[in-house]
Amino acid sequence: FKIIRIEECVKYQISENQNNFIELNLPVDPKSFALILDRITTDDIILFSASRDQEIIEVRKLISSLLNREIKNPVVIKKTYEDENYDELIVHTSADFGSLLIDGLIDGVWIESLKHEDKSTLLSFRILQASGSRISSTEFIACPSCGRTKYNIEQAFEDVKKATDHLCGLKIAVMGCIVNGPGEMADADYGYIGAGNGKVNLYKSRDLIKQGIDEKQAVAELIALIKKYGDWKEKN
Numbered sequence: 001f002k003i004i005r006i007e008e009c010v011k012y013q014i015s016e017n018q019n020n021f022i023e024l025n026l027p028v029d030p031k032s033f034a035l036i037l038d039r040i041t042t043d044d045i046i047l048f049s050a051s052r053d054q055e056i057i058e059v060r061k062l063i064s065s066l067l068n069r070e071i072k073n074p075v076v077i078k079k080t081y082e083d084e085n086y087d088e089l090i091v092h093t094s095a096d097f098g099s100l101l102i103d104g105l106i107d108g109v110w111i112e113s114l115k116h117e118d119k120s121t122l123l124s125f126r127i128l129q130a131s132g133s134r135i136s137s138t139e140f141i142a143c144p145s146c147g148r149t150k151y152n153i154e155q156a157f158e159d160v161k162k163a164t165d166h167l168c169g170l171k172i173a174v175m176g177c178i179v180n181g182p183g184e185m186a187d188a189d190y191g192y193i194g195a196g197n198g199k200v201n202l203y204k205s206r207d208l209i210k211q212g213i214d215e216k217q218a219v220a221e222l223i224a225l226i227k228k229y230g231d232w233k234e235k236n
């Protein structure tokens with residue numbers, strides 16, 4: 001892919017059948033935006049770039065203008081962050097991109113982290129996965145646990161994750177109790193739900209398949225269940 005600054009579009013017509021990223025810095029000035037409307041071809045990808053501390057709320061208005069003109073090219077947002085703390089980076093990137101992805105307004109994210117460059121790609125995939133835009137790993141759902149949890153849910157969650165994190169596309173719920181767990185595990189493919197002191201029930205979707213399993217055996221039983229329903233793959 002080639003990245004073309006919007007100013008360069010003035011010099012030549014963008015060629016057809018070539019996937020170019022056409023980059024516009026936020027805030028976008030009206031002249032640059034008019035150029036996009038005039039020069040863009042169906043194969044191009046629009047790249048809105050924001051520097052650190054810059055709000056990207058303006059993107060909603062710009063995308064709305066594109067859609068009003070029937071321009072449905074993919075849109076990617078690139079933003080630079082300088083958070084020292086990785087947890088803060090997660091919060092800031094999720095807040096910036098999450099709602100735009102969930103509303104289907106953008107197609108990709110480009111996180112440029114000055115302090116956590118090595119984790120930027122993984123974080124991008126996590127945000128795409130959480131918003132349902134691109135599934136690239138197993139999805140886990142868990143409750144925070146409470147007084148109704150009568151087994152070691154923290155350990156169980158770690159063990160389930162370790163055993164199944166290569167099953168891309170599957171949703172697995174680890175819940176604390178059978179009172180609210182089945183209802184709160186949303187649309188998980190498999191449920192691992194506490195059922196009293198040291199006991200676990202296993203679900204396939206919303207159907208209860210195995211009851212009262214000792215928690216020490218429950219991860220192995222979950223794997224057996226996933227195999228039985230044809231969703232298991234060996235780790236590479």
Ligand code: SF4
Nearest residue numbers: 143145146176177181
């Ligand atoms: S699912 Fe059960 S254990 Fe988990 S938070 Fe809800 S009530 Fe508590």
